Amino acid sequence: MLYKVLDKDPYKDFIKTLISKYEFIGPKKKDRSVHDFVTIKNISELDTNYMRTTIPPAKKLLFPPDEELVTYEIEKKIEVRPMVESSEKILFGISAWDINGMNFLDRVFTTDFIDENYISKRKKLIVIGMDIEPTETNFSMSMGAEYAKDGFDIYLTELKDKYFIRVATARGNKIVEKYAKIRDASSEDFKKYNKFMDNYRKKFKMSADINSFYYDFESIYDNGDFWKRVAKNCYSCGSCNLVCPTCFCFNVKDDIEINLKSGSKSREWDSCMIPEYGLVAGGHNFRPDKENRLKQRYRCKLKTFLDKFGKYACVGCGRCIEACLAKINIAEDINSVKKEVSV
Numbered sequence: 001m002l003y004k005v006l007d008k009d010p011y012k013d014f015i016k017t018l019i020s021k022y023e024f025i026g027p028k029k030k031d032r033s034v035h036d037f038v039t040i041k042n043i044s045e046l047d048t049n050y051m052r053t054t055i056p057p058a059k060k061l062l063f064p065p066d067e068e069l070v071t072y073e074i075e076k077k078i079e080v081r082p083m084v085e086s087s088e089k090i091l092f093g094i095s096a097w098d099i100n101g102m103n104f105l106d107r108v109f110t111t112d113f114i115d116e117n118y119i120s121k122r123k124k125l126i127v128i129g130m131d132i133e134p135t136e137t138n139f140s141m142s143m144g145a146e147y148a149k150d151g152f153d154i155y156l157t158e159l160k161d162k163y164f165i166r167v168a169t170a171r172g173n174k175i176v177e178k179y180a181k182i183r184d185a186s187s188e189d190f191k192k193y194n195k196f197m198d199n200y201r202k203k204f205k206m207s208a209d210i211n212s213f214y215y216d217f218e219s220i221y222d223n224g225d226f227w228k229r230v231a232k233n234c235y236s237c238g239s240c241n242l243v244c245p246t247c248f249c250f251n252v253k254d255d256i257e258i259n260l261k262s263g264s265k266s267r268e269w270d271s272c273m274i275p276e277y278g279l280v281a282g283g284h285n286f287r288p289d290k291e292n293r294l295k296q297r298y299r300c301k302l303k304t305f306l307d308k309f310g311k312y313a314c315v316g317c318g319r320c321i322e323a324c325l326a327k328i329n330i331a332e333d334i335n336s337v338k339k340e341v342s343v
């Protein structure tokens with residue numbers, strides 16, 4: 001890791017140059033409280049002073065909601081063409097918890113099976129992270145995701161009169177060396193950066209007591225009344241999955257032309273919270289009850305991937321809490337599990 005500093009005035013020139021040289025995806029204000037990551041053509045459109053994006057930016061780019069995987073022709077012989085699309089772009093202004101969410105997806109799409117569609121896009125994505133203001137539902141601190149150790153090329157922390165820059169890759173170094181008027185960070189810069197981070201960490205107001213969840217969850221697993229209470233208001237809408245930076249379940253569907261000679265296969269996001277998720281041929285449903293679906297979602301996020309990758313499948317971004325019309329709150333539920341077990 002290299003540590004550099006960029007003053008505020010040359011920062012603007014740096015961003016303008018990146019916008020002119022690359023396809024540049026960054027946060028733009030959508031309405032009063034929500035931003036969206038879109039292609040930025042002019043620096044005036046960019047607004048890094050954001051708190052909320054409904055859809056996680058890295059997931060939107062690397063694992064889009066609907067993606068064509070192959071097209072095929074059935075004539076004398078069957079011809080299958082993989083649809084792998086990728087081009088170099090910059091993803092600018094992504095938060096630490098969303099970088100950690102992307103790091104989780106990197107593991108998912110390269111473990112057991114290399115997903116070419118995902119990985120070809122990922123390799124060409126230049127990631128420039130930033131410390132973003134947490135919303136009141138953000139509990140990333142509890143999940144150890146408020147700080148990104150890796151997964152980015154460049155990471156900017158805005159101090160009073162300058163940016164403290166962490167450069168994690170040779171590609172990132174090439175960019176800052178070529179386009180930014182940087183200097184090496186001094187011990188004074190480090191002091192200011194550490195002070196900033198101490199104060200930054202105090203901004204995370206929501207917390208989840210996750211430490212004993214792994215074992216507490218097993219003690220409460222068969223307590224049907226508890227899970228009925230937790231899931232009582234759930235509408236089984238699936239919004240919590242769709243907005244989650246780490247949810248990766250998808251469905252593959254066939255679209256066949258009416259002449260039955262050509263078609264395509266595409267994938268679209270799926271949700272473990274909707275009743276159809278557990279429905280199989282013959283009409284049997286493995287998880288017909290909403291309380292069992294919610295329990296399984298929590299197990300997947302907070303236990304299964306701890307065993308598989310040594311990481312939670314939750315970075316504490318709080319999006320599912322904000323998206324849930326039934327006000328189901330994963331952080332509060334983690335705390336409720338602990339409380340219920342200690343009674």
Ligand code: SF4
Nearest residue numbers: 234235237238240324
């Ligand atoms: S927990 Fe909330 S967002 Fe998720 S399926 Fe239930 S109602 Fe929908």
Ligand code: SF4
Nearest residue numbers: 244314315317318320
């Ligand atoms: S489960 Fe909720 S809080 Fe955790 S990463 Fe997903 S959307 Fe964010």
